[in-house]
Amino acid sequence: MESQMKGRVSYRPMLTEDLDRVMRNERTGYAFPWAESHMDSCLQGKDHCWVIELDSNIVGHGVSSVILDEGHILNICIAHAWQSQGLGGGLLTFMLEDLTRQGAHSVFLEVRESNLAARHLYENHGFKQIGLRKGYYPAGRIREDAIVMQRLPTIETR
Numbered sequence: 450m451e452s453q454m455k456g457r458v459s460y461r462p463m464l465t466e467d468l469d470r471v472m473r474n475e476r477t478g479y480a481f482p483w484a485e486s487h488m489d490s491c492l493q494g495k496d497h498c499w500v501i502e503l504d505s506n507i508v509g510h511g512v513s514s515v516i517l518d519e520g521h522i523l524n525i526c527i528a529h530a531w532q533s534q535g536l537g538g539g540l541l542t543f544m545l546e547d548l549t550r551q552g553a554h555s556v557f558l559e560v561r562e563s564n565l566a567a568r569h570l571y572e573n574h575g576f577k578q579i580g581l582r583k584g585y586y587p588a589g590r591i592r593e594d595a596i597v598m599q600r601l602p603t604i605e606t607r
């Protein structure tokens with residue numbers, strides 16, 4: 450998506466003092482938000498937690514991790530008012546570059562089957578479905594399948 454944003458977009462590590470803003474964005478941006486305790490434990494642990502700012506205002510966040518040569522996208526969220534304007538694509542590109550720098554060869558993620566916006570975003574960034582976890586996510590009174598996706602490097606190195 451061609452960004453129509455007016456303003457300066459930047460990325461930086463998430464700080465503890467960002468947590469309130471991040472959780473507000475998480476709750477307005479996503480129908481199935483993480484618990485604050487989950488976000489906080491990622492922030493205090495070894496995961497890579499980022500925020501995306503537009504003119505110094507936090508408009509989204511992402512969490513990733515590296516285990517050996519595998520990268521994992523654990524969370525990516527843009528505040529509701531700022532969705533569909535290219536910011537999620539920019540944040541995902543930034544996070545993939547960071548994972549590559551940290552030694553990730555391939556990158557994995559799980560996404561709800563019904564989350565067409567996120568699936569579209571991931572497919573546009575080279576992710577392909579490699580599996581399905583039946584009933585993986587809670588979805589009200591029922592459960593929803595997770596699509597497991599993997600992104601391999603564009604150029605294989607041996």
Ligand SMILES: CC(C)(COP(=O)(O)OP(=O)(O)OC[C@H]1O[C@@H](n2cnc3c(N)ncnc32)[C@H](O)[C@@H]1OP(=O)(O)O)[C@@H](O)C(=O)NCCC(=O)NCCS
Nearest residue numbers: 450478479526527532533534535536537538566567569570
């Ligand atoms: C998924 C999410 C991060 C995408 O961020 P975004 O800033 O809205 O997306 P972008 O504007 O960068 O668009 C990325 C692509 O997704 C597509 N897209 C965006 N919203 C869409 C929608 N509602 N339906 C279908 N496709 C959509 C865009 O068309 C674009 O594709 P293109 O490059 O071919 O034009 C954002 O919608 C979000 O935060 N959703 C809630 C949290 C969430 O679902 N996270 C993922 C959990 S696995």
